[in-house]
Every structure is written in C-alpha cells, then in structure tokens.
Amino acid sequence: MGTDSLVLGVADLLSRPSRRREEHLEVEVSGLAVLGSKVAEGKALRIDLLLEALNEAVVVKGTTDATWVGECRRCLRPLEATLQAPILEIFETDPTEGETQPLQRDHIDVEPVIREAVLLELPLAPLCGADCAGLCPQCGTDRNEAECGCAEEASDPRWAGLDQLHFE
Template identity: 40%
Template sequence: MNIKLTELEHRKGEPLPFQLTLDATELKNRHDEIRGISPVEAKGEAVQLGNLYYVKGDLKADVDFVCARCLTPFTHHAKVAFSETFAPEDDPILQEDEDSDILPLEGDEIELDALLQEDFLLAMPTFPLCEEDCKGLCPSCGVNRNEVACSCKNERIDPRLAGLADLFKDSNK
C-alpha cells in the first residue's frame, strides 16, 4: 500500500487513517525462527505537518516459534508499534543531521509495505523463549526441566583446575 503525498497535503494536517495486511509468507521466509504466522494486520495514520510526514500505528499477528532453550513450540501474540518520519529528499533538515531518524522521500508516495515489514521483523526475537525464566533441557539426560526436575549433576569443572578440587576434598576431612 502506498500513501500519496498529495492526498496528505490536501488534508491540511488532518490524519489519514489506513489499514492493510502484510504478506505473512514473505515475513516467515525472511526470519529463520518464525515457524508459522497469522496475517499481519496494520492499523495506523499518516499526517503532514510542515515539511515532514509522520506515519504511526500498530502491527498485530500471532507468531509461532520453537523455544530456543526447551524446544517446545509456542505462539507469541505480537503487537508492534511503529512510528516513522519522512522529509523530501532536498529538505535541508536531511543534510544538517545525517544521523537523524528522518527518512528521505523518493517520489510522490510513501511505500508502507517494505517499511512495515522491516519494523515487524526487527521486533521479532532472534532467541525466542516460551517463558522468560525457561529452564531448558538438561544437558545430561535431555528432560525438559520446566516439566520435570532431574537429579543430574551438571557441575562443570575445568580440567585444568581439577587438581584443585582434590586439594579441597582433603582439607575438609
């Protein structure tokens, strides 16, 4: 979906509401951790104030992941807020501050699809967890420690320091 700049100019500061659905298949293909995704619904508004154009709103979708610690499939109800500012390419504000978050406008339209896809993908976790305090799998027996407590001893001792462990055993007697 594209927003025509002339349409925003005619509204004289009045916000233009928009609603669109992003291509879920393309989003799934672009993020390795996404196993499934519902249609991504975008709702927002665009407005022109002075020489700047503002686009803001929310993206919503249900995203299926596999937990990076316990390998359990889970669904994340994603709600991603977005806010972008645009200025014409020849606007002096773009030349003054190169590190600005203001994006240059090319042409007479704001292309929303690519912009919103990037915002959505950047908000997705690269290390998805089913819960913040997920205990993961036991490295010895492989049991899911969120469901069952195992009695494995997972103490790792650096082999270079193993001799020191023997020294402390003798001193405790």
C-alpha cells in the first residue's frame, strides 16, 4: 500500500471537538491475501471514511471496497468479485492495546486498519456458486459442465454403521 496516502492529518479536527471530515481515497495495494483469495493486483481500493473528533481522540468510520481474485475450491475455476469491508476504529494519544490505534500528534495512519478490514472480508474458501458440483475425484471432469459416468466411490466399510443413521 502507498503508506503516505493513508497517513491523514487531523490537526483541524483536534482543534474543535465534534468536528467532522470526509475522506475519499483510492489506493493501489499488494500482498493482501488469505488462503484461497487475494486482492487483485493493479486494482485500487476505494476507501470512504468519516473522521470525527472526540475530545483527545478521532473516530474513523467508513467502508473499503476491493476487488478480489481466487479459485473456486470445488471446480478450480478462476473467480473475481468485489467485497465491502466496514471500518470503525478509534485513534487516541494513549491507545489501549488491541482496542484503539495510536494518534501521533496531528496525524493518524489508517493503513493497518484498512489492511485488517480487507483481510477479514476475503473469503477463505471461495465458491463459484453454492450449487458447484466440483471436479470428479476419479477422472477430473468438471461436473458443472458434463457428467463423466464414473462410478461413485464405495464408502469405507469401517464407516458402514454410520451409513445406517438417518437425521431429520
């Protein structure tokens, strides 16, 4: 991420409690990924924030929109979609570990907050659709496109007792 563009001056807010300001940013990112998905390279995050002064603190609320790419966990098709990550954070001069972020004199760095919000919204095991049939484990045919005719694998005889259980 371009760190400089995510360091925001807040001197004007701190001089008058209750004052508000909107920020609209577009920032290129790299390296935001979890397991089966990542933020698309070369696509900018769109960040919309509302900053509000609150005594010796600044409250940051807003959203981040990002395009992510990955593979369907069942059929391995490439996927691309957008996500919207909510942001709500408090910046203060004496931050509480794990609860608030540091306010450094007259500026705040929202990069860690943006990174965390986006990473939490990325799908861990993306699917192209809830009804994705996946690949045949025997021949590799994409069962969304064609039936392969392979016989269903017989279950392990050690689990036969469980096959007799019926749940409502």
